[in-house]
Amino acid sequence: MKKRFLAVCTALVAATALTAGCGVLAGSDGGSEKVTLWLMKGSASDEFIEKFTADFEKQHPGTDLEVKIQEWKGIGDKVNAVLAGKGKEHADVIEVGNTQVAQYVETGGLSELTLEGLRTWGSKDWLRGLSDPGSVNGAQYGVPWYAANRVVIYNKDLFAGAGIKTPPRNRQEWIAATQKLDKGDQQGIYLPGQNWYVLAGFVWDEGGELAVESGGQWVGALDDEKALAGMDFYKQLQALGKGPKNADEETPPQAEVFARGQVAQIIAPPGQAAQIEAANPALKGKLGYFPIPGKASDKAGSVLTGGSDLVIPARTAHRSGAVDLITALVSEKWQTELARTMSYVPNKTTLARVVEGNEGAAAMAAGAAQGRATPKSGRWAEVEAKNPLKPYMTAVLTGQDPRQAAKTASETMSQVLNSDR
Template structure:
């Protein structure tokens, strides 16, 4: 069976097509990676190289689907038999730790993996109660995708580097039947970046306690972030009561009269498929910050690598993570999949790709959602979205923010009180 067919079937992938040996000294490490996170060719290269360098270890790499993965991982963590290494979403680590199923990798991360250079948006959510359970693997985040022709028509020679300039340029672009920016009213990930830039938080952990989180959208800093969002959103015709997928913003941008959207660089492919005339006319820049000294904060998506607490061979599992998170394979993965490597010091690996380079610049100042095991409950019926729509429709920001903060606090209350 070809490698491609084995991948498609989600079957195990022993390196180089060689079955694990029968020697008592040989060990097999089972790794769960998510479908779409990497390519068959990358897995083949990595497996061949790893098994060559570790002659006593065989790899079984199994591809998993994102749909339903939470329950599957939780079951595996409780089982006596299961994968040794698992790729998980960076914001999922806390809930798995909370259930007691992960191995504490603090010593390994500090000693061998260069944690001081990790992207904060991957490292911070992988940390729980002061210990490192998730090792950053790859990142992706939003940038500004813009129409170069519309910028040229408006006399804008280079992308803005500050928020103030961004607003000024967007006003110039918002003429002649064009939208300066298309920003949906409920794009809460983009709002989160503005809140973080102001020094605010979506939720904060109560001092001197563990697992007591409270919504903080009503803080002065968070309200400043919402005010900037309101100003920017008003410079286009994005719906106030919907997110960026309703309708898909790629389709709106493809119509040709939108100057900017905030999206991951890969959105450009969908835009060009819908409107081939835009090929070669799309540019990218990091979300501007308050000053030109650094880009704005952005929500960092991506994956961390974890070790199942009940694995029988922690040493070999850690060896796999050390390789996947190390410089050689980080550069390979970034170039193969157009991701941001896990360290700021490796950003040069994607310097030749405009969109990925813009993404890497933003990722250096990226963040993730609050590291509460209950955060998924907040997103399930997201009060942040409703709050944004109410403010954009003219509601009092302070009043609506307090109501949304109460909802977040209730969802994060593990006591159920």
């Protein structure tokens, strides 16, 4: 589905734009310059796009902004076609998943944006989980746009019934609270055995990694002592509920399990609360949120950051207009509008305050400050497709030797990350 938001500027306005030095050149024929933005379906509401487009064109006379909505399915091939200059479609700015940037850098065709990030976009305050995967070999290609991550969603009534008045702030308090909540038919937490997104945060909290790069080669690192400690904490927490050891959070959907009313906590994006309430309207107003606790009370636990970056194809004929477009999208005004409209986390730690009135988004923002991303390999998507982490987690939870299971998974990761396409 494509939506086109286009305003026609008069020749007089275009001429004014040239003399005013707004930073966007009009088309060579003396008419308007058209800048094309690709956004992914569901990333921004129609209302946001319409308001942003009108404002951008007002602030940049002589520029028409065309927004095209793209589907996630098959987007990789479409983006690569644009970067290679193949096919009829083109774009000047493209929204991509934060962990996709490395693969587009590998295939070539992205414009470097390091200087703009430093000079104009405040890169020193960017969320690490968005900015790190957008940087390859010290050069910035992806500009953070918005983030989302997992938090703990909890049943306030069950917490009150267990005498827990405030959410836990560290792992020790979290385990103690969950032990109180895990009684009879009630589950302290529903944590399926193969939720590797959650495991990644625990591994990082211990100082471990999923994989590391050395001398141009990637090596799976799950069998490192620190990574093993992260898996050990996952096992301890997972035992305080009845989550299946051989399935992930979608089998069955954990929101549906929570909605039955006998689960005290799940780890999920705040948006799952809407699914829970839809399945059980009696839980409306009874759901709370807190960041995944870290090892100490002074900061939240590490989380896997999801979200999007903005990139500029090197082949764009409108680089100046593309830079202006990103400048607007990452401005405080539009970061605030996007975060509040979509319940996202803004792209900077300094903007976390703009979602303080939204309990779920505020919990996300606290976690996002400790956010990380998957290894910066263009082949990481292939690791997720094969996903040796899931059978590794099940093996440990069902009593197999953790070190041997981790070694097997690490070897598979190394093979995939270093294989030729």
